[in-house]
Amino acid sequence: MGFGPTMSALMRNKTGPLLVALQIAVTLAIVINSLYIIVQRVEKMNRDSGIDVENVIITYVRGFGANFDVVDSITNDINLIKSIPGVMAATVSNHVPLSGSGSGTGLRTVADETIDAVGTGRYRWSEEGLDALGIELSRGRNFYPGEVDYVLPSSDAPAPASILVTQDLADDLFGEEDALGKTVFWGSMESSTIVGIIGHMHGSWVDWDKLGNVVIQPGKPAYTTNKYIIRVEPGMRDELTPVIEHELGQSNRQRVVKSVRSLEEMAGRTYRRDRGMAIILSVVISLLIGLTALVIVGLSSFHVTQRTKQIGTRRALGARRIDIIRQFMLENWLITTAGAVIGVVLTVIVAYWLEVSFEMPRLDWRYLPAGIVILWVLSSLAVFAPARRAAAVPPAVATRSV
């Protein structure tokens, strides 16, 4: 039904439909592969970091001058910050999770240098560190205040008695066994005991496959640049950021307040490549889909105008409006489907190129039918208005000579 005239219309002018089919094929290849990349990037950005990112403020300060005493400065700064109403907890830390900048080390379960160590991010902060980041301890205990002391760069020995590790790191080290209370060895073959296990937290390098591996040492790092992690009451972050900056700036002229920023902003910067890629690809596929749809609308409208007389004749010979609509929809559906078939091949080729050249994960096959359905719907929508216009051609047109 309706197939005859459609096919004969298509066969009469093969090049035009073939071009549209090719266009649809390449569109499919771009849309599916881009969509797959976008979904991966969005999933990556939305991973649970285990950190209360929204309510954390990060401050970098650095002292200078001959009379500057770094330990005094950190003590006074932390006391000052904690005296500001709305601040829940604060610590000095060697690095800031999610910042892109950090420190890494290797741990072993036995004191044998020839065995490969398990790679992990390494932080050093006070007993308030967990609170300051909103990280939850799943088992064991936090550091005791007595275990936390100032650590100067010249005495940054990595082997404290007690450490905390994340569950991910515990699993990498001990597998099925319970890691709590176990001993681990640093590169120096000195050892520490795991006293607490963090359910989940992310370290500094978001592109690293061991992002969830973190070990925490107790201490207050007194380095050149002092990094403060501050957690505030929910909703007070933007209000307190300038307050903290002002108070710190006023209290000590012997140091520079380098930056006071939200952890959310810093994490956003760390993920900017992924966000950028997702946004660019979204713009590209929107433009592409818009263009392809417009071209289909334009071509079908033109064909309708061209074929006014033929349509009138069909109508005069008894074809109903619905038959005319069906003819155009079917013609378009055939072209789209032919395009989709070529498109699947192209999509797989592009996906293979991405996988082999850029180590991207293999395309999930379910994206193929999803992409085809999207194209069907889109091209049907695009052709509907011109087809309706075609159906509106009165049968009497056939009797007129133009």
Next chain:
Amino acid sequence: MFNYNVKLAFKSIRRNPIMTGLMVAAIAVGIGVSMTTLTVYYLMNGNPIPQKSDLLFAITMDSWSPLRPFDEDQPERGPHQVTYHDAERLIRLGKGKRQTAMFESSLIIEPVNEDDLPFEAGARVTFADFFPMFNVPFIYGSGWDKSADAAAEPMVVLTRELNERLFGGEDSVGKRLTMQGTQFQVVGVIDTWEPTPRFYDPINGAFQEVNEMFVPYSLTPILELTSTGSDWGWKAEEITSFEQWLNSEAVWVQYFVELDTAHDRNDYVDHLDAYVSEQKRLGRFERPLNNNIYNVTEWMEYHEVVANDAKVLLGLSFLFLTVCLLSTIALLLTKFVGKKSETSLRRALGASRKIIFKQQLVEVAVIGFWGGLIGLLLAGLGLQGIEYLYDAPAGLVKLDWVMMFSAIGISVVSGMIAGLYPAWRVCQIPPAAQLKTQ
């Protein structure tokens, strides 16, 4: 004749504004997207120092752990930075035409005027050869003398921006600055210098801005200058003082050498091998001899300076351009078919096939030109978007003349290629054939 062709082209374009608009839009979007990604790729893949990229070499020496390679995934590679003292000793041995070791640090600049606030500025800690080696342009003064390298004199070279901030842009040579409690003497101010990629330090960011000032390497132990860049270590060493840190096996210093001839290059690798062999006798460098030199282009490839994302976007956007050209061909075909009667009439009145063919091509060239022009505007917008999304230093991504002309060129040529088949089809219309029926 050409003018007549153009006139007819405009007439035909005006007669069918929607089809023509679609064609221009298709080409514009295609050019806009592909020029945006091409510019980013071209920038990342650019040669930052074309005059000397074959003469400047980064060195690597495998000082890593005897138990495992620096990079387990690429075990043939040694660490891509060197230790503080290896760098210093190699400088003392000379051997290259010029050489410099360097790392990234930062210093607090104490206020020049009472009312100003102290602030932190990024510094490159390096040697006198840095400036002539890398063709660094100066507005005032010059780099420091080599004697300052040896004597650890507190001298500083400022960038134009920092000189603007500190001294209002005037000739500040001879002026003094207090940093880390030490008086530094300004010896030079460099002009705007934006090597892209920043070839001498891809490790700490190939698309970062150039550090705000330069100070002599020999000040490192005196002022206890620490690296703000990346460092790697493999050996568990007791480090309880800055001196022990400098003596450690940690690698955090970059080393470049300038070598003029192929002979010099071979000699230099031999020289590195000899140095390492000597160190082996002292119990260091326990891995097999693995010393290499990489010219600027090789060094950029080594560090994969062109991001994979940029390559993926470039590939996808050229597929996009294909879609746009396919649309253009389909639209042209349809449009030409609609011009059957006009063409027949012209042919019947004596226009040759050649003239008709030329007529069609002129028409697509006009469409391609407009598409290219609008596409360029879109690319400008796209690049601004990318600058914002990736937080690139202002003005880093921009369209230069080469890109602009190639954009217009690509769109006119691709428009004409797209027009070839439709134009040929139109020429096949026999004269007067269309006139008969109506």
